Amino acid sequence: MTQKTTAANETMMVGEGVGFARIRRITGYLVGTLDRFNNAKRAEENDRVKHGL
Amino acid sequence: MPRQIRKRNGVVVQFDASKIFGAIRKANQAVGEEAMTPEMIDVLTKKVAASVEGNDIPTVEQVQDRVEEQLIAFGYAKTAKAYILYRAEHAKIRQAESSLMDIYKELTFRDAKDADIKRENANIDADTAMGTMLKYGSEGSKYFINNHVLPKDIAAAHINGDIHIHDEDFYMLTETCCQIDLIRLFSGGFCTGHGFLREPKDIRSYAALACIAIQANQNEMHGGQSVPNFDYAMAGGVRKTFRKAYFKALAQYFEVSHGMSRGDARALVSAVRESVGSEPTLQRGEAFGQALSEWLPAHQRENGFEAISAQEALAAHAYAMRTAEADTDDATFQAMEALVHNLNTMNSRAGAQVPFSSINYGTDTSPEARMVIRNLLLATEDGLGDGETPIFPVQIFKIKEGVNFNPGDPNYDLFQLAIRTSAKRLFPNFSFLDAPFNLQYYKPGDYDTEVAYMGCRTRVMGNVHDPDRQVTCGRGNLSFTSINLPRIAIEAKGDLKKFYKTLDDRIDLVIRQLLHRFQIQCGKKVYNYPFLMGQGVWLDSDKLGPDESVAEVLRHGTLSVGFIGLAETLKALTGKHHGESAESQKLGLQIIGHMRERMDEESRQTGLNFTLLATPAEGLSGRFLRIDQKKYGKLPGITDRDYYTNSFHIPVYYPISAFKKIELEAPYHALTNAGHISYVELDGDVCRNLEAFESVIRWMQKCGVGYGSVNHPVDRDPVCGYTGVIGDVCPRCGRREGEGVSIEKLRELRKKYPSMPRFVGLE
Structure with missing residues (x-):
């Protein structure tokens, strides 16, 4: 991870500009994070609804 | 007749029926039979024009579709075919003029986040030099295939x-892909094309060579690589590691309890290996102990060595078994951990990708294979460094009634562990050997008859x-x-x-x-x-x-x-x-x-x-x-x-x-x-309910699904290392996406969560 730190009010801050990693199954395999999805798969992931039992 | 038509570039121009007439005539002439009179062509032209009349301005493509339909409707099959080819040829020419260099420009000057073409496959990083190089090759090749092959x-x-x-x-x-039998490959050693590797002798080298085999094959095929019998294949490595650990421990026992020199202890052990017929294994420990206790006292006596009683031989054996089992278990965990790490980091295809790997397991009930499966699942549950979820290998747990599906089945405990692991890490997926279309091939104990799946399906x-x-x-x-x-x-x-x-x-x-x-x-x-x-x-x-x-x-x-x-x-x-x-x-x-x-x-x-x-x-x-x-x-x-x-x-x-x-x-x-998968989406809480998770898998088995899995959100905050569902705010460190957290807060959190990521130079 790239570290970006700033001194805000003399406190060292870690993680500015760092997003959350969101791992999803794409077609049977996993993908490191949503950023790598193509546009169509991103839209599909966004539309997914949870299935109740 | 419509008054206007929309050209391919979007420009609207006046409709000109003579263009339709000309195109049909040209196609008909190209055929050389089915000769059409100008009157007939005129009739067809009018039919086409009438069919695209309406409120919307027709497009060139629509008009061409109608021409095809009318030619077929009037029985001019050969002319229709020539017309279709003519369209295809022109479609190619249009594409040829614009596409390849534009594609190269896009690949060169735009980032993957802005260019969909660079994210066609999520597991290739097309922002890197080698990733872009791969795309140049790929796009150039497609162009060549379309236009010349x-x-x-x-x-x-x-x-x-x-x-x-x-x-x-x-x-x-x-x-595309291949299901690799590692047992055959390892037997007698193999060559990757860049050097010869001896037959491995330890579970750690078994696991390392498994990765190398997957990598070598991946570089010769365009799809993924799968090991259909991972448990059976790795069991041999565990057996060898155990044997080595057993004899090492046996020697140590005599060194300590009898004050033997290392040389004497080793000589004793090598005599044991030569003379006691069988080999010690996890399963057949008792038989070997018995044989040892019968042979060793006599051997000592006959050679005038120090006396070792049968009882003492049994005690030595018990120690060696205990130690070897624990050492082998540790080694197997390390081997599986290294395998998961390697398959997520080793390069293939000039560094643009990691090998696309899948491993199937779950049905070998030998103690060695069980050790492999258990440790692989535990290593997967632990995750990569800093607790990241491993993306590879795709893991597939093979479910089979009588083997692992029901309480009392020999690998039922491993099925339970697989569910726990999948509920946290999304893998393993589950395949179902009892589905009738899979069961028809199945012969108990013969891995070659157990259907396997590539990760993608x-x-x-x-x-x-x-x-x-x-x-x-x-x-x-x-x-x-x-x-x-x-x-x-x-x-x-x-x-x-x-x-x-x-x-x-x-x-x-x-x-x-x-x-x-x-x-x-x-x-x-x-x-x-x-x-x-x-x-x-x-x-x-x-x-x-x-x-x-x-x-x-x-x-x-x-x-x-x-x-x-x-x-x-x-x-x-x-x-x-x-x-x-x-x-x-x-x-x-x-x-x-x-x-x-x-x-x-x-x-x-x-x-x-x-x-x-x-x-x-x-x-x-x-x-x-x-x-x-x-x-x-x-x-x-x-x-x-x-x-x-x-x-x-x-x-x-x-x-x-x-x-x-x-x-x-x-x-x-x-x-x-040729392949299939079904998955369902569960929310994070249902997923932590392992009974609910299992009920879904059991239902898949009952309904005759071949391959399935459960999707649930696995989010991770790289700053504090939290893994689970993250909405807008990280439940552990309380930051929002992109916000910073103070070093003090992270230090405080580390007391509670010692495995949190470390920040070099800051702490």
Whole structure:
């Protein structure tokens, strides 16, 4: 991870500009994070609804 | 007659019927028979013009579609064909003028986040130098194949989105994937093409060489690599490690308890190894201990060495067993941890990708294999450094009644552990050997008869070429091409007869294309694949010399026809998809059943393995949709989203219970013999409820699903290392996406969570 730190009010801050990693199954395999999805798969992931039992 | 027409570049110009007249005449002249009079051409021209009259300005493509229809309607089949070829040729020329250099510009000057073309496959990083290089090669190759290799009508069908030739960039080069038998490969050692490796002697080297084998094969094929029998294959390594650890511990025992010198202790142990017939194993420990206690006292006495009683020999044995078991377990965990780490970090394809790897396991009930499975699951549960979720290998836990599915089955505990692991890490997926279409091949204890899945879903088992070799190992898919099903349904306008007619034409076209590619593949020699064929990984390739053709052995592979968007197809045909109506489900099964029958028929006729695939379609879901949206506009429920629904799945946006979804999708698994998968989406809380998770898997097994998994959100905050569901705010450190956290707070948190990531230089 790239570290970006700033001194805000003399406190060292870690993680500015760092997003959350969101791992999803794409077609049977996993993908490191949503950023790598193509546009169509991103839209599909966004539309997914949870299935109740 | 319409007054205006929209050209391809969007410009609206005056409608000119003489252009239609000219095009028909040209096509007719090109045929040389079916001579048409100018009057006839005029009639056709008027028919076409009348058919595009309406409120909307017609497009050139629409007019051309009508010309095709009228030619066919009036019985000018050959002229129609010439006209189609003429269109295809012009489509190619248009593409040729604009595309390749524009693509290269886009690849060169735009980031992946802005350019969809660089994210076609999520596991390739196209922002890196080697990733971009790979894309240059890939796009250049596709251009070459489309314009200089493919028969014209096939190229046109691919370009216009009737069909999609997967991995088209590799058309002239290789096959999709292979199921590697590591047991055969390791026996006697092997060569990667860059050096010879001895037969491994320890579980750690077994695991390391497994990665190397996957990597070497991946570089010779365009798809993924799978180990169908990972537990059986690694068990041999555990057995060797255990034996070594046992004798080491036995020597140590005598060093400590008898004050023997290391040399004497080792000499004693080597005498034991030579003279006591059997070998110590996890399973047969007792028998070996008995034999040792009978042999050792006499051996000491007869040689005038210090006395060791039978009882003492047994105590030494007990210590050696205990120690060896613990040491072997540790070594196995390390080996599995290293395997998972390696498969997520080692390079393939000039560094643009990690190898696409899958491993199947779960059915070997030997103590060695059980140790492998348990430790692999534990290492997966732990995750990578800093607790990241491993993306590779795709893990597939094979479920089998009597082996691991029910309480009392020998590997039931491992099934339970697999569920716990999957609920945290999304892997393993689950395959079902009891599904009738898998069970028909199964022979207990013979891994070659256990169906395996590639991570993406590919399945290779039946073999019409050689019915005695319906086996998993050494076989794979040769190539696959998908049909745009929704388009056929849109064009049929509710007419089922027309739908099936077009579908049959498309299947014919794809079969012709697969055979065209197969001929090219058959032109290769063993030396084109130094590992896959040169090392005998592919079935029967061990019988070939380096200069021999691979044509014959390739016949063990599969040629697959795939499809996408059954849900949209049914919407277009009936107004309802198969989740909404039982009638649609019936029709869906008829359509897919019909496709399967065509595959079986083709297999019978050719002796080649034609199979039906529920296409994975990562890049395709958007490609077909975009072309069709342009062609037909946004048809509600059909083309109004940004993607076509995957294979036979119920649409992701449709609310339905997990059980119902599984029940509706299961029958399609039986029809798609080239591969399939069903998954359901559970929310984070249900997922932590392992009973609920298990109930879903058990329902899949009951319904006859072949391969399935449970999706749930796995989010991770790289700053504090929290893994689980993250909404807007990280539940551990309280930051929002992009916000910073103070060092003090992280230090405070670390007291509670010692495995949190560290920040070099800051703490």
